[in-house]
Each structure stands twice: as C-alpha cells, then as structure tokens.
Amino acid sequence: MTTAARLFGADIMIGLGSGDFLAASVAANGELLLVSGEQAALQQIGLRLYTMHGTLWYDVEFGSFVLHWIKEESEPLSREALCQEVETRVNDDPHVVPGSASCAVTDWDETGVVLLLTLELIGAAHPYNLILRLAPSGDEAATVEVILEVVASGDPDDTSL
Template sequence: MSIAIFAQDIALDDTLQAKVAADGTLVLTDGVDTGIQDIWLALRTYLGTLFYHKDFGSLVPDWIKEESNPSSRLAFALEVQRTIRTDPRVVVGSERCKVIAWDKMGITAEAAWRFIDVDHEYNLTFAVNETGKMKQVLADAKPNANTTSF
C-alpha cells in the first residue's frame, strides 16, 4: 500500500545508477521506500551541490578527517539528524543518530527516524570512508516486511 505523501521516484542502486528491470523499464520506488531513498540521497549529497536545490544535502563528509572525540562525534550525529529533519515527511524530533565506529578507515553510524502517519521507526546504518564515499551497511529493518535494499 502506497502512502500519498511519498509518491514515486526512480529506484537507484548502490552506485546511484537507475535500476532497470529485465524488460528494460525503469524500476520505481513506492511508498516509504521513496522517503528512505530520499534521506539516503540527502546524506550522500554534499550540501549546496545541487544548483536547483541549494538546501539539499549534508556536511557529513566534513568529519572524515576529524579526530574521534566526544565533540566531533556529537557534531557528526547532529549533522545527520539535521539532514534527516529537512525531509518534510519526517516527524520532527524523531530523528536520532549514533556513531557506532570511528577510526582511520572512516565512520560508521546508525540513523533512525519516523515518518508522518507511519507507525514504526525506520533506520539506516551507513559508513563514510576517507574519500568521502558512503555506503549503506544494513538496510532498514521493518517489522513484518521484507528488507528493502537500494
């Protein structure tokens, strides 16, 4: 069942290329999968790089070269939360971020949030490496549903 606030978008793979079905048609996201993909894209896109949407994106890569200490961990987590909160479908105040690992190879974090009119929390575990590249480590865990990957 699709919730109207999410609409659809072209589904993207891990390299941000459009997913194509066996018959050559584009695969589309639907419902909350669209919202999850939008948040993932916002975290992966450097703030201000889209000429048509200067407020889209995050400053997550700015912390890659920083030393792991309480203030840098807090600043990183707050940036992830700020980025998630910019999505108008997210319940303000539901966004959280926890740094799981921070070493010379990069940062691994877990983000969580709730969408408006959805009864459970979504989460995303991701890693950012020293080149600023991000990858999803674990897909969202949804109660009573299949795991979504994108």
C-alpha cells in the same frame, strides 16, 4: 495506491548502498526500476545525506555536510558534531516527523564511519533504524551507503533489533 505511496511518491531506484552507487537500477528487460512509498522516502534521505549542502541549483537548502567528517579523527567533539549534522538534516526532510531523528556513532576508524540513525516517517506506524556507512572511495570521492535497514515492530517489548 497506498497511503504511503500517496505521501512519499515514487522515484527511480538508485544504487544507494550497492557497488553501482548513484546509478539507476535497471531490470533485465532494460526498464528502470522504481521505488515508491516509504522506500522512496528513505532513498531521499540517503540522497540528502550524500549530496553536499547547497550544490543543487534548484534547492540550495538540500544536502548536508556529513562527508566533511570522513577523514577526521574520532574524538568526542567530532562524533557529536557529525551526529548533530545528521540529525539536523534528517529532521529537515519533509518526509520525517520533526524531531524524531537520532544518531549514534557505532564505529569510526581509517576505513570510514558507521552511524545508527533512528527516524520516524510521517504516517508510518513504526520507526526506522538505518545503519549508514560514510567511507572514502579510491578516487578521492566519498560515499554514503545504507548498509542495513531494520524496521522496528512498534512493540516496546520487542528487543529483536
């Protein structure tokens, strides 16, 4: 077992960022697919941002309020408040180095909000850069999806992100 798998464990792979949002991923033989290590931690962070804060009976501190911003106007105060909420909730995650999360709004229009989230996982050799999309869906529910994951090389001279 790798160090990352020991630190972050394993979980059932769910469809964050796919057409089957929050559905378990199933292999061709019918078995559930698993995710482990750093990918399990990143999946947990996506779930934290998607879940409304206080809705889990067994962990009322889990979740966030980011879905409240989906239909808001793109104004400087709204952008700052959304990024503050994302940073606060990601920094609260036990998988993340405290204070390492930073967020920036890259796009905000009637179709949704796109964020660039940078964070460091405990024990990881490099930071992660995630591009998140918050979007309303047709049935008035909302989604949070990881649309691109870029792993930084750790080399400060590498600008290939």
